[in-house]
Structure formats: structure tokens, C-alpha cells
Amino acid sequence: MSRKYVLPCAGYDRPGGKIGREAAEILADEDLEVVVGSVAALFAERPGEVKDFRSSQVICIDGCSVKCASKMAQARGNKDVLAVDVTESIAAIEDSKERGQAVVESVRRLYQNAVSKALPDFPSKDIDDSEFFIEKIDKFILKVQKGLYYSDNDFWARIEGEDVRIGASDLLQQMASDIFFVELAEIGKKVEFGDDVGGFESTKTAIEIITPISGTILERNELLENSPELVNESPYGPGWFYLVKPDDIDELELLKDASEYITYAVEKAKHELGKKV
Amino acid sequence: MSFKPKVGIISCSGEDCTGGNISREATLKALHELRPNETVTICLPLFLAGDEGERSFAKTFPTITVDGCNKLCAAISTARFSSDPSVKINVEDYAECISLNPKEKWRIGESATVVEHIAEEIARQVDRLREEWE
Incomplete structure (x- = not known):
């Protein structure tokens, strides 16, 4: 924090x-x-x-x-x-x-x-801008991290060994604005692709966390209970939600890769801004 | 010779605002320079944290609260935990907060005159309270 x-x-x-x-x-x-x-x-x-x-x-x-x-x-x-x-x-x-x-x-x-x-549970590897697709839309800077998979609901999934870590994309956290509360599901819960597993509230809205992968929750980010703003500050880093043991890793193929998602995200951001850029 | 109580002075603890700093400086001036033998300080955080010594003094003896702004934390807290302060001084009655230089939240500069006026007012009120004490 x-x-x-x-x-x-x-x-x-x-x-x-x-x-x-x-x-x-x-x-x-x-x-x-x-x-x-x-x-x-x-x-x-x-x-x-x-x-x-x-x-x-x-x-x-x-x-x-x-x-x-x-x-x-x-x-x-x-x-x-x-x-x-x-x-x-x-x-x-x-x-x-x-x-x-x-x-x-x-x-x-x-x-x-x-x-x-x-922060012992999160990889300490520095993240630099070369790891992102970056687009400027009006005054907003949108970052999409390369190497991740993205759902249409704007959640990301990252393969870590045999497990998958999930979180909110930069677009989602920017649309949500200041997040002040995150509620996460229990460890051990079995989830199906598209299930809502907890949610978060911001000064603008309440959003359900839609899992982009089926499996069992192995870890949840306990830091978010006292520090929900980590989702805004570092959505691809310490602001993650869950580490999941996937039922079928190939399910990730249903998602967009970073290059597909940046195009999708830019269009969505323009729509949200309510104008053609 | 009749007993004249010391007067407890409770100052605002607003750290990051100029009014808070002015209130503390004025209080210290009254405590240490103008009426050193007639006043005692009551530590607001200690008071809020539940210190019985601070609270019982304020229940029994006259108190002056010196607040840095219209939120009147010192006056409200004193009333809640002890009794109504005998005198409530508010820096905003001497200088509108909006006109105060935000840089002076840590160190007093041009507000020294306001500090002086408030310290003198505290001293005047101390004298009055002691005079009227029965």
C-alpha cells in the first residue's frame, strides 16, 4: 500500500x-x-x-x-x-x-x-512498460499486460505453474473508480467459468467478480480486506483476487489474448466515455 | 485568602491545518508566558484516550477550549467526557480559516498577530474565571 x-x-x-x-x-x-x-x-x-x-x-x-x-x-x-x-x-x-x-x-x-x-505471496518481479500494450484514450491511459488472458467481463487470468491467478483489468478498475470494499469467496470453493465469486464496491458502482476459469480457489488476496485500493493501484500486481487450481487449463483458450483484448478494451473505453476518439 | 483554581486549557489537535497550529501556539503562549502559574494544559489525545486525571480535572475545575476551526473538536470532546467548557474559543472567530496561509500549518509566520490576540484572550478569560470562582 x-x-x-x-x-x-x-x-x-x-x-x-x-x-x-x-x-x-x-x-x-x-x-x-x-x-x-x-x-x-x-x-x-x-x-x-x-x-x-x-x-x-x-x-x-x-x-x-x-x-x-x-x-x-x-x-x-x-x-x-x-x-x-x-x-x-x-x-x-x-x-x-x-x-x-x-x-x-x-x-x-x-x-x-x-x-x-x-507481500510475500506475490511475485516480486518488477513490471515495466514494455510488458504492456498501452493506449491513450482522451485523458485516460489504458494498460493491458501482455501474456495474460482476458474475459469480456474485463478480468484477467495468468498461468502460474499449474495454477491460474485472476484479477481485474486496468480498464475495469478505471471504470469502477475508487474501490473501497472487496468481498472475496472462501478458499476451497469450487467455481465454474462465468460464476460470480465475490465482488467489490467503488465510489461509483458495485461489480461482481466473474471468474474467467473453472476450478477450485486455492488462495484469495487477504490484503484486499484492509487495502481494497490495491485493485486500483496495481490491478495486475498486488491487487489480484484469487489463485485458482483450474479444472481444465485449456479453458483459457476461450478468452482473449492481450493483443485481442486491447482492441476490445479501447472500443469499450470509448463507449464508456460516450464519444468517438 | 480564597482559593483560586488553576484553569485547564484544551487545545485543538488538528495536525494538518493552520487553525490547529494557531490554537496550539496561542495555548502554549498563555500557558508558559502569560499565565504560567494560573493554568494547566489538558492533553486532548490523552483526554480522549480516557485518562482519568485529565477528565476529572475538567469535571471539577474551569476549562477553556481553544479550537482551530468550526468543527470544535476540543469543545465537543470536553463536553462529552467532562462538562461544558467554561469558555470556548474558536480561531475562526479571529481569522477566517480560508484566509489563513496553509503553509503555516507547521510554523507560524504572518499569523503571529492572531496567535497573540488569542493568547491574550485566553489570559483574560483565565483571570475572569479565577476571579469569579466561588
């Missing part, structure tokens, strides 16, 4: 609170994906604050042992907060000017560790 909700201790009259705020300032200045949260706004469940909180990796900066920021984040339903203790982070730092930066480094280390642990 690239978006981070940094919740500093708001104890304005305490040294830890001041340093935590300095660290939040540095993080926000350096990283556009950082949103600085407010304990009081989170407490009051202000809609914008809650949206940021739920759609981001939450990182608390606690200024003292009471750990108000972490407690508030957990009270609001996030049990997976990353928490940095200012007191521990600055224990060996004598120069007061370097303390904010020391907390920033602690936050970065913690975040990197969490990210590397969170």
Missing part, C-alpha cells in the same frame, strides 16, 4: 508530541502519499479523516508511554497499525535538532519491514 496515514501524538505541551509532529512534517514534505492524521478528528470520526484512515497504511507516532495515537487507531478498528515510540527512537540522539529526523528513520524502517512482509 503506497498511501500512508501518519498519526502523530498530539500532545502539544510534551516533548514527544513536538518531536512527533516534526517527524510528521518531514514525512509529509518528502512523500506526497503521506496524509497527516488528527487524533481528535479520528475520534470524532470525521468522514474525510475516516476515509484516509481506512484507505491507508496507518503509522502512529506515539510521544509518550500512554500511546494515545496507537490506542485511538486501534479503537477505530485498525489492529494492524505500525507504531513508532518517540522515546525509543531518540534515546541515543543527543542533538535535539536531529530527533525529528531520527523518528522519521524509525518510521521508514518500520514501514519497509511491514511492506516486505505483507
Whole structure:
């Protein structure tokens, strides 16, 4: 998850609170994906604050042992907060000017560790643009990854050994817009080609996940429960839905390959945009 | 000589907005410079997290909330967990939020005058509350 909700201790009259705020300032200045949260706004469940909180990796900066920021984040339903203790982070730092930066480094280390642990199931191979067909339609850039199979419902299937991973195409996630909820079927469920197996909701619509292959669900992407926006951010990567053991791998021949699908997808996108491009 | 209580000051914790920063700066100025012996700070997050010391003080003694915007988080929270604040100060009554420089959400610059006015108002209210205390 690239978006981070940094919740500093708001104890304005305490040294830890001041340093935590300095660290939040540095993080926000350096990283556009950082949103600085407010304990009081989170407490009051202000809609914008809650949206940021739920759609981001939450990182608390606690200024003292009471750990108000972490407690508030957990009270609001996030049990997976990353928490940095200012007191521990600055224990060996004598120069007061370097303390904010020391907390920033602690936050970065913690975040990197969490990210590397969170994505162990997905191939870490870098994806570059040469692996895509890319079309620009009006202001939209449409990407279709080569080597995958695509259904007319805009889901992709990728062969991985004897199994098949499935997800939503870039076109589908763009049409859906901001996805805030994904519901996935249970592991072990047997599915038939064209079955709906869960679904997702966005700010614009609700969409059923239509499986492009028959088989048995081996894995489902648990990260999507807390991070549904991964489907928007990386539909061919960490935003996948299921890993399926196919009944018949040849069923994929019923689907479009990437070169066929890009033509289909461009036409569909033009139609969605409601104009000839 | 009659007992004069200290006055608890509860400031907004809006991190990413200029009003929040102004409210905190004004509160700190009143606490440390203008009325250091007559005031105590009440930590809003600690208060919200359920600290009994902070909440019971605010139930018993006079409090001044200093909010950074019209959402009035500090005033609402104080009323919910302790009792109605004795005085509610809102930065937006001194400067419209829209006119505040967003760059000052971390460091006060041209809003120093607003900070000064609010700190003085806090100090005035502290004096009044202590004077009227029975």
C-alpha cells in the first residue's frame, strides 16, 4: 500500500508530541502519499479523516508511554497499525535538532519491514512498460499486460505453474473508480467459468467478480480486506483476487489474448466515455 | 485568602491545518508566558484516550477550549467526557480559516498577530474565571 496515514501524538505541551509532529512534517514534505492524521478528528470520526484512515497504511507516532495515537487507531478498528515510540527512537540522539529526523528513520524502517512482509505471496518481479500494450484514450491511459488472458467481463487470468491467478483489468478498475470494499469467496470453493465469486464496491458502482476459469480457489488476496485500493493501484500486481487450481487449463483458450483484448478494451473505453476518439 | 483554581486549557489537535497550529501556539503562549502559574494544559489525545486525571480535572475545575476551526473538536470532546467548557474559543472567530496561509500549518509566520490576540484572550478569560470562582 503506497498511501500512508501518519498519526502523530498530539500532545502539544510534551516533548514527544513536538518531536512527533516534526517527524510528521518531514514525512509529509518528502512523500506526497503521506496524509497527516488528527487524533481528535479520528475520534470524532470525521468522514474525510475516516476515509484516509481506512484507505491507508496507518503509522502512529506515539510521544509518550500512554500511546494515545496507537490506542485511538486501534479503537477505530485498525489492529494492524505500525507504531513508532518517540522515546525509543531518540534515546541515543543527543542533538535535539536531529530527533525529528531520527523518528522519521524509525518510521521508514518500520514501514519497509511491514511492506516486505505483507507481500510475500506475490511475485516480486518488477513490471515495466514494455510488458504492456498501452493506449491513450482522451485523458485516460489504458494498460493491458501482455501474456495474460482476458474475459469480456474485463478480468484477467495468468498461468502460474499449474495454477491460474485472476484479477481485474486496468480498464475495469478505471471504470469502477475508487474501490473501497472487496468481498472475496472462501478458499476451497469450487467455481465454474462465468460464476460470480465475490465482488467489490467503488465510489461509483458495485461489480461482481466473474471468474474467467473453472476450478477450485486455492488462495484469495487477504490484503484486499484492509487495502481494497490495491485493485486500483496495481490491478495486475498486488491487487489480484484469487489463485485458482483450474479444472481444465485449456479453458483459457476461450478468452482473449492481450493483443485481442486491447482492441476490445479501447472500443469499450470509448463507449464508456460516450464519444468517438 | 480564597482559593483560586488553576484553569485547564484544551487545545485543538488538528495536525494538518493552520487553525490547529494557531490554537496550539496561542495555548502554549498563555500557558508558559502569560499565565504560567494560573493554568494547566489538558492533553486532548490523552483526554480522549480516557485518562482519568485529565477528565476529572475538567469535571471539577474551569476549562477553556481553544479550537482551530468550526468543527470544535476540543469543545465537543470536553463536553462529552467532562462538562461544558467554561469558555470556548474558536480561531475562526479571529481569522477566517480560508484566509489563513496553509503553509503555516507547521510554523507560524504572518499569523503571529492572531496567535497573540488569542493568547491574550485566553489570559483574560483565565483571570475572569479565577476571579469569579466561588
